[in-house]
Amino acid sequence: MxxxxxxxxxxxxxxxxxxxxxxxxxxxxEKDFIQRALPLGNGRLGAMFSGGIDRELIATNEITLWANANRGLDEVTQSGTRLGAGAHLETVRQAYRDGKYGTKKGSMEQMADQYLISPQKLGNYSTFTxxxxxxxxxxxxxxxxxxxxxxxxxxxxxxxxxxxxxxxxxxxxxxxxxxxxxxxxxxxxxxxxxxxxxxxxxxxxxxxxxxxxxxxxxxxxxxxxxxxxxxxxxxxxxxxxxxxxxxxxxxxxxxxxxxxxxxxxxxxxxxxxxxxxxxxxxxxxxxxxxxxxxxxxxxxxxxxxxxxxxxRMSLQLDYEPSGLTTDQLVKRGGSVELENLYFNFGRYLQLGCSRSAPVPSNLQGLWNPHTKPQWNSDYHFDINLAMNYWLPDPANLPDCFSPYVDYMKVIARSGAHTARETYGVNKGWTAGVNGNVYGLTAPINDGRRVQQSGAWLSQNLFDHYAFNQDREYLEEIYPIIKGAAEFYVEFLAPWKDGTLVVYPTWSPENFYLPQIGGKLNKQCYGAAWDQQLVLNLFTDCIEASEKLEIDSEFRDQLKAMIPKLCPQKIGQHGQLQEWPEDWDIPTNTHRHISHLIALHPGRDISPLTTPAMVDAALVTMKHRGDESTGWSTAWKTCFWARLHNGDKSHQFYRYLTSKRAYPNLFDFHPPFQIDGNFGGPAGVCEMLLQSHLRSIDNGASDISDAVFVAYQSDPQSPNHFVPISPPKALATAPYILHLLPALPSAWPNGNVSGLRARGGLEVDIQWQSGNLVAATIRATENTTFRVYAQGKLSEVYSLAKGQHKTLTW
CATH class of the missing domain: 2.70.98.50 (putative glycoside hydrolase family protein from bacillus halodurans)
Known part of the structure; x- marks a missing residue:
């Protein structure tokens, strides 16, 4: 019971x-307040109350209150771009081709800093009253x-x-x-x-x-x-x-x-x-x-x-309530009770800081008592903003996604100027690492952070369509996705082996060849995450154009470029390489594992489709270890769920909820960052239901034969995995609903209702003694799908909008 x-x-x-x-x-x-006060919010206006007896102290926030940045400049300058920098792009790239590592004069970093970096101020989010x-x-x-x-x-x-x-x-x-x-x-x-x-x-x-x-x-x-x-x-x-x-x-x-x-x-x-x-x-x-x-x-x-x-959704895990206050519950250590509460708190925070707001949630969501918070409480485009929006779709809060869409329209408009002026690219748009509410898209003053984030930001946009199957929405976002792809078409350049790579770039926050350039040696070329996301973006753009029946020539251009992208590689230690060169260090336990983005939130690495790449990903996860900051712990929760290891995924979720949570359950990065509060519950959704794989052979009964696979081993170099252009059939391929793919042994009994799946579906699941008992699948749009459970792949089911199907085991 x-x-x-x-x-x-x-x-x-x-x-x-x-x-x-x-x-x-x-x-x-301020420090104690942000860790203990309780948050309220309506998406735009927020507050935290202390509960004081003689004096109640309430910090209020308004999500658009931003200080120390520029606004109201001309159309081009407002983007932050360094005018005419694109004329020097090849000068910068030559330092990369010449292997000028480190940070000294003439290095990759110094050249990028000299010629490409914006002189504008980012500014910071700030307290209200x-x-x-x-x-x-x-x-x-x-x-x-x-x-x-x-x-x-x-x-x-x-x-x-x-x-x-x-x-x-x-x-x-x-x-x-x-x-x-x-x-x-x-x-x-x-x-x-x-x-x-x-x-x-x-x-x-x-x-x-x-x-x-x-x-x-x-x-x-x-x-x-x-x-x-x-x-x-x-x-x-x-x-x-x-x-x-x-x-x-x-x-x-x-x-x-x-x-x-x-x-x-x-x-x-x-x-x-x-x-x-x-x-x-x-x-x-x-x-x-x-x-x-x-x-x-x-x-x-x-x-x-x-x-x-x-x-719209509920999660019910089996536990005996302790009666402890929440701070005592956290202090006691991990428990199923705390895990269930933390999940519900994540959904609460999502509604509190991202409902029809003028801008999306930032590094602290909405809540901040500081005039200048840590990391400016800005928008980080190399995981944090994206992670803030992993939860709305699977956890059935789709209305919370609209601020992200509206913000991306601003970023795409601004980023077109950055593409042209900073990089000399005349089509599409791009963005750097850090953003603000005033549309800054240029790389800012840190040479180790020159990267292109358009593919990362666009991934969430198309995934939202995958869940809602709304054609009007697809028409709304298609110009943004196409613009991101157009930028990469022109920006990608051949490397020494002739494959196309993104550069300049970096693999977020991590370093390589410290014996040559030190631990600040970060600027690089062809980072694995870039290459994975470009494939993801091109595939999304191809499917969107197929669905909308437009841009056939551009679609064919993307299909032709995909096989030319630098392949993913397995290195000397058996790891999935973070860079095109075999530079990975097994003792490096860096928290940012960006080169597994094709595993999650991407869909192109899976135990069911790419076993060799999964084995390499497992080596990488072993190298990186179990110690993590808040957001990194949340991401590892998702990684292990996608690897179908429920107990390992649960290990990280338990660590997040007990060791990386303040008394008010805010994510302990440290200090507070809200992305962990969203990424962890997103990982719970991944433990219970996955729907990112597609069936392109509906007659196949074995899932490995049915599913589209985006990487293929190169016969000449078996440890290299070449990107594959999607077939036309992918645009109409049913999504596969994988039920309880990573159920932890710590949750033997439970049920969940209202989980959303790609393909326009809602799913209720019940399990007992670790075994699947029943599932009800409801269609929010006319749709087809297949179910994968307990190692078996179903036939293709069709449902009209409003219909449902119940399955039992």
Missing amino acids: LAATADAQHVLFYDAPVLPGAKTIAGKG EVQISTGHDPKNVTDYRRELDLKTAIGKVSYDIGEASYTREYFCSYPHDAMVMRLTAHNATLDLTISTSTRHQTKSLKADGSTSTLIGEVKLANDKSYFSQHIHVEADGGKVTATNGGSLQVSGAKAVNLYLAGYTDYLPVYPTFKGRDYEQDGLATLDRIKQAGYQAVKTAHIADYQSQEQ
Whole structure:
């Protein structure tokens, strides 16, 4: 029997506040706050609350508030590109061809830095405001304290008693009403509060009038200023609200108090100006709508809206609830209870920081109490942004993907200028490693980071289509995918053996030949991840053009180029090579294993299709070891699931949830990075269901005969695997649903409902004693598919939209 309760699965709870006695979050308190405070968000507006007794401290965030960067430059300059740099590309490439390693003058890195790097500033994501609610309560007199976050309703709560009096608070960020809402109540007592607000940016004005306070802030940019507003309206039941000269609001003698917070910046996602929102009027209009609706109606709408998303999927693992507070649960070490909770928390965070926002979630999602956070809390295009969006499709949160799509339209427009000016490529677009909300696509000031990220960014776009099978969406994204492919068609260049490689590039963060160039020797050519993703991109573009019946000449051009790409290689240690040369070091335990991207999130390396490449990938995984940072642990969870090793995948997921989680379950990189919170739950989905393989021979009963294989061993060099152009049949090939491909022995009993599979499908799965019991497959579009379970491949099934099929074992 499944013993888990709703509370154990869906509630984070604690018996103490964050920063007890602190007067502000700023300074030393920031570190503890980000690790312990509980997050709320509606996709655009976010908050974290401390649950303080004498003083509630709330950090708010607005996802577009970005400091110290440029905006509003001309169309070309806004991209950050170094004008005319493309004229020097061959000068830079010659250093690569000559093997000029290291970082000294004349080296690959120094030449790239000299000729290609952008002089523009990236800037950084920043905090919005801090709200304080002073209660006058003495923590020494408090009993029965509880602070919690309910993942089923997206409502935070604080409750405690003082003598015969009981006090409660509720907090949520409403998506329908686009605001943060708070309610404080007292039983056998009344409330006397002071509500104040501040910002660590320049305060242009702060005033209180009647029951509303208004803060207008000013943010320093590299070439401009941006502006924002925050409005707080207070309603007191049975009490009085008074405005002060300092901009605070005081409440006296109230039985209950409602607070409505609206905040906006002047940002609009329009390249290259990125401004124009009437932030102050939008804030006032939001408050007016809430005041007319009233607290109860706003709360009811919030819960209904949130649950319409959250209830699309559920995971039920078998465990006995411990009754421990969440921080104690983490401290105790790994458990199935914590793993189930962490999964649900990941889905909660996805809804909280990526629903119809003007920009996608960043390195910290939405939540940040710092004016300048670690790594700028920016957009890293070499895994982190992509990992933030691995979860929405399999975990049935597809609405959360729209900010990524909108952002990619901006990046493609900006990246066309970077392609032309930085690299002399006249078609398509490209992007470097780091991005911001103002469309920067040029490589920035670090020569070890010259790379092309268009293929990586485009992978998520087409995979979203694979899940939804929406032709209108495919028409929307096709120009972006085609533009990325057009860039590589012109940018790829022959290497010494005549094969086509990407360069300049690097294999993210890792080094090679340290005896020659030191551990900063990173700039390279033909990195395996580049080559794998270019194949993935070209194949996606070919299929999209087939589906849309357009661009046949370009499609044929891509098909002709694919076999010319540098092959994937198995090196002297039996490893999958990270570079075209056999440079891998078995003792190198670097966390970034980018050259396994064809294993995950790609689809071209699989135990079912490429056993020799899988054996090499296993050697690579052994070399890299088990110690990892947060996001790397999450990715290894996915790798091992794709390798069909459930226990090894679970080992990393357990490590992530217990050793790489802060008390509030934020991912411990360190410090906080949200990608682990998304990548880990994505790995859980991979353990239970995989759907990335396609059947191009529907008459074959053996899966190895049925599936399209993208790499073929070279007869002249058996350890080289040459890319294969996709056949026309791939565009209509059914996806194969692999049920329980990597079920851990630690999860012998359980069920999952609402998992999404490629091909326009939703899947429910039940298992007992480690064995598959039943699966129900529902079609969200007219579709065909095959099922692979317990070593057997089914016939092709056809379902019309709305139909379902149930299978039992």
